[in-house]
Amino acid sequence: MERxxxxxxxxxxxxxxxxxxxxxxxxxxxxxCVYLITVTGNLLIMLAIGLDARLHSPMYFFLANLSFTDICTSSVTIPKMLVSHIIGSSSISFVECMMQMYFFITFVNMDGFLLMVMAYDRYMAICRPLHYTTVMRPGLCILLVAISWVITNLHALLHTLLMSGLSFCADNAIPNFYCDPYAVRKVSCSDTFISDLMVFTVGGVVFVTPFTCIAISYVFIFSNVMKIPSTQGIQKALSTCGSHLTVVSLFYGAILGVYLRPSSTYSAMDTVATVIFTVMAPVLNPFIYSLRNQDIKIALRRLILIKAIL
Structure with missing residues (x-):
């Protein structure tokens, strides 16, 4: 009957x-416009990092991966919304919805894990500068990113399989512009207790682990920075963390507003929060990092100059 x-x-x-x-x-x-700016801005950062040998360091390697993930996050949700508007149809097939959900969960969680490894990189650079080059080797950086991809894909697969096993009898209207897992679960007419239990336990671990690691990293960073005698040294140390902290606050603030707020229905506030971390965060990240990072500014100027000459 359920089938x-x-x-x-x-x-x-x-x-x-x-x-x-x-x-x-x-x-x-x-x-x-936001999508085009997102793709262009993040591609420019990836090209600048890839073409400038002085930016071939762990911090910029992680930033390039974050830019790639931001492009993917936006590409999962926005193009479908744009196409739906053009053809005048707001429908999406069950299979397409599950696929969109899978990639959405993967890329959003990947953002969190990349922010975590970037926080660890800043911790090593500020708190353990003498051991930085020996610890943050290229092999370890690649391994950290690879493990993050494996974890996020497995979590997305579990979540999607659980969702595909639910029953959707009559109410198939999703109060959003993409297949947000939270919104889709709300329109299910079957008992979602097991699904909710698995999602909130496994999903909670996947969410809390990066957030906790970021918080711990910055506790050590700030405690170490306070020991620096000169004001100039403190400003220099904090300047390397300002962009990262801004992105972390924007990303986790929006997610906390949706997924950790008790609600029996999917409200307008939930929709606004999902727009922030699916649309606004990816487009703002390039500006946040480029405006606060002198190395990125120089690399972007050189990249644009080369393009203009060619």
């Missing part, structure tokens, strides 16, 4: 961010 109920739903319908035609048109152009 029949599930098979009765072959697609979902997005309610989007607005049901007003004028607002929908404005949101279309806004999201299109």
């Amino acid at each position: 029949e109920n599930q098979s009765s739903i072959s697609e979902f319908h997005f309610l989007g961010l607005s049901n007003q035609p004028e607002q929908q048109k404005f949101l279309f152009w806004l999201f299109l």
Whole structure:
């Protein structure tokens, strides 16, 4: 009977961010511009890091991976929304929804893990500078990123399989512009206790672990910085962490607002928070890092100059 109920739903319908035609048109152009800026900005950072030998260090290696992940995060959600607006259809098939959910969970969690390894990199650079080059070897950096990809993909697979086993009988309207796991679970007509239990236990570990490691890293960083006698030394140490802390606050602040706030229904506040970490965070990250990082600024100027000459 459960299988029949599930098979009765072959697609979902997005309610989007607005049901007003004028607002929908404005949101279309806004999201299109944001997506193009996201892709362009993050690609420029990746190219600048890849082409400038002076940026071939662990910190910029992780930043390049973060830029790649930000492009992927936006590409999972925004293009579908834009295409739906163009063709005038807000539907998505059950299989496509599960695939979108899988990649969405993977890339969002990957953002968290990359922010974690970047925090560890800053900890080593500030608190253990004499051991930095021996510990943060290229092999270890690649291993940290590879392990992060494995963990996030396994978590996304578990989450998606649990979601695909739920029944969706009649209410197939998702109050968002993409298949957000939280919103999709809310429209299920089956008992989600087991799914919720697994999601909140495993998902909680996947979420809390990077967040806790970041917090611990900065406790050590700040305690070490306070021991620096000169004000200039303190400012220099904190300047290397400012961009990272800004991104961490933006990313985790939005996620905490959605997934750790008790709610029986999917509210407008949840939608706003999902827009922040799926749309705004990826587009803001390039600006945050480029505006506060002199090395990135110089590399970007050289990259743009080379392009202009060619």
